[in-house]
Amino acid sequence: MTGILALTLWQPWATLVAEGAKPYEFRHWATPRAYCGRRIAIHAGARKVVRKEILELLVRLNSEAWRTTGLNRDIAIPILEAVAARPKCDNMLLSCIVCTVTLGEPIRDEDLERSLGFAPADSDREEHTNWGWPMLDVRRVEPPVPYKGAQGFWLCEIPADFISPKEQEAV
Numbered sequence: 001m002t003g004i005l006a007l008t009l010w011q012p013w014a015t016l017v018a019e020g021a022k023p024y025e026f027r028h029w030a031t032p033r034a035y036c037g038r039r040i041a042i043h044a045g046a047r048k049v050v051r052k053e054i055l056e057l058l059v060r061l062n063s064e065a066w067r068t069t070g071l072n073r074d075i076a077i078p079i080l081e082a083v084a085a086r087p088k089c090d091n092m093l094l095s096c097i098v099c100t101v102t103l104g105e106p107i108r109d110e111d112l113e114r115s116l117g118f119a120p121a122d123s124d125r126e127e128h129t130n131w132g133w134p135m136l137d138v139r140r141v142e143p144p145v146p147y148k149g150a151q152g153f154w155l156c157e158i159p160a161d162f163i164s165p166k167e168q169e170a171v
Helices: 013-018 051-061 073-084 109-116 165-170
Strands: 002-009 024-027 039-044 096-103 131-146 153-158
Touching (some): 013 039, 013 131, 131 153
Antiparallel strands (some): 002 153, 039 096
């Protein structure tokens, strides 16, 4: 096992990152410069999936405004439909590390909008979409590693084969 910075995301967002459907994490603050270009772990938080959020996201993904979700809908829709098919939406992993990513340089929302031609926002919490953090070189962690998690960036331990020796030195 080796140490790595981790970031907790609620479900379904953690799984959407792990599956390559969510290329940006949106936050109200820029990624610390020291973390850009580093591999971090993506942790699925303990918060249960909210059915209403899944259904609202599916409506957006199946509309003309699907691009504004910031998601790859070809990947996201089947995942979200499988979750919505369960009455309690209880088929998503919680409280575990699901993947690692290389954290890209943060992009201001207006710059992202200019480059993409639309304003992506993967939730209705507009106060959280000031910065897009690119989630690059996604690597699933199989099996997922159980963890309690925390807010902001925090340190966790995952199997060393998910991090290159160079990345291990940076921790």
